[in-house]
Amino acid sequence: MEFSDGKTIFIQIRDWLVDQILTGSLSPGDKVPSVRELAIDLEVNRNTVMRSYALMEQEGILDNKRGIGFFVSDHARERLIQDEKKLFLQEELPKLVHQVKVLKMVPADFKKLFDQLNENQNENK
Amino acid sequence: MEFSDGKTIFIQIRDWLVDQILTGSLSPGDKVPSVRELAIDLEVNRNTVMRSYALMEQEGILDNKRGIGFFVSDHARERLIQDEKKLFLQEELPKLVHQVKVLKMVPADFKKLFDQLNENQNENK
DNA sequence: TTTACTGTCATAGTATATTATGACACTAAC
DNA sequence: GTTAGTGTCATAATATACTATGACAGTAAA
Structure with missing residues (x-):
């Protein structure tokens, strides 16, 4: 994934995941990559991914199970x-x-x- | 004019002026507000307006006459x-x-x- | 219980946009 | 030449996004 300017990185990560949910690459119940794993993968900081996930949790499209990970919510x-x-x-x-x-x-x-x-x-x- | 997030202020000012040129509120040859005047009007810093104008000059849609002001270029x-x-x-x-x-x-x-x-x-x- | 994952939080550092302000130079009009 | 407008440049301060890193806590499996 490449980042463009105009939008902040954590929003671009959110949009990228949203697109995967809408296209079916990610389905309800699926586990998304761990904060650390995705951070390494996208070459960004853990905190930045954390911010994207926190936003998506607030939007009701990700569920958080502490110690386990984040999952695509049922009605995402x-x-x-x-x-x-x-x-x-x-x-x-x-x-x-x-x-x-x-x-x-x-x-x-x-x-x-x-x-x-x-x-x-x-x-x- | 109100500013939204997602885009930087100096880009939003540029887009706002571009729209005025496209709709005809500003015509080729017209003088745009002075850097100081527009800064006060929009409640932003002089340097921020200066940055918008410098960008538009680089894009070839504003001409700069030092000591006089900025003008909408002929083929803007x-x-x-x-x-x-x-x-x-x-x-x-x-x-x-x-x-x-x-x-x-x-x-x-x-x-x-x-x-x-x-x-x-x-x-x- | 230990291990290896997970998320979470705190701290500090960096880059950039924006602000605040002063000083200087150019131009036109008086 | 003075004045009042213009742009221009430099400096310092602030806010925010992002980075870097360490430490701590929950969960599951060996």
């Missing part, structure tokens, strides 16, 4: 889809609409997005 | 539309497509976006 996926979708529609979409307008973008610029939207719709039929 | 708008659009299509759109997929969003979620896209297309006819 549903909760994430609900919360992240709400966040997207309320925070990101308005900015996106504005950007589309001032940059004078047209449907052709969004072909990939359309294809993906149609796939999602067909899957739910 | 075209340059911004080109650069920001490229950045959007290469960096943001791929993330957006991925998010749309994992959050299982459908066309209805994007109604506002569609309306805006169609408006843009009609304006260019």
Whole structure:
């Protein structure tokens, strides 16, 4: 995993794990890497990983069993889809609409997005 | 103007001015507020505003006349539309497509976006 | 009980963004 | 030339994210 600027590292780690839960790489009940193990793996400090895990525990997507480790909570996926979708529609979409307008973008610029939207719709039929 | 976390202040100031250029609140040749004036207005330090202006000068969207002030460069708008659009299509759109997929969003979620896209297309006819 | 994992906490050090402030140089207008 | 605006630079102080490291406590298995 590579880190970019613009977002703090512990948030990027959180987002990276969230993505794994949403895509199914991590399933409810799965144990996530130990704080020390992941820190070594990502070449960051233990405390930084700890901060990511503490945040995710507070968000209700990780459960903590002291002395054993952190685990993906039972309803992590549903909760994430609900919360992240709400966040997207309320925070990101308005900015996106504005950007589309001032940059004078047209449907052709969004072909990939359309294809993906149609796939999602067909899957739910 | 209010500052949010996640991005540094001097970048947020830059983005705020860029938006004013793109929407037409600021036009090529216009003088932007002096470093000291804007600092007081936004309740930040002179050096922070200076950093935003220096960045925008480097991006070629502000011209600097020592002793006089900073001015919106002649081709700021075209340059911004080109650069920001490229950045959007290469960096943001791929993330957006991925998010749309994992959050299982459908066309209805994007109604506002569609309306805006169609408006843009009609304006260019 | 010992061992080897786990999380947790505290302390100190580093890097960076931001602030606070003063001093200096350029430009225009009086 | 003086004045009042402009940008520019340097210094020191603060806040926060991150690092480095050690010590302690809970858990499970040998």
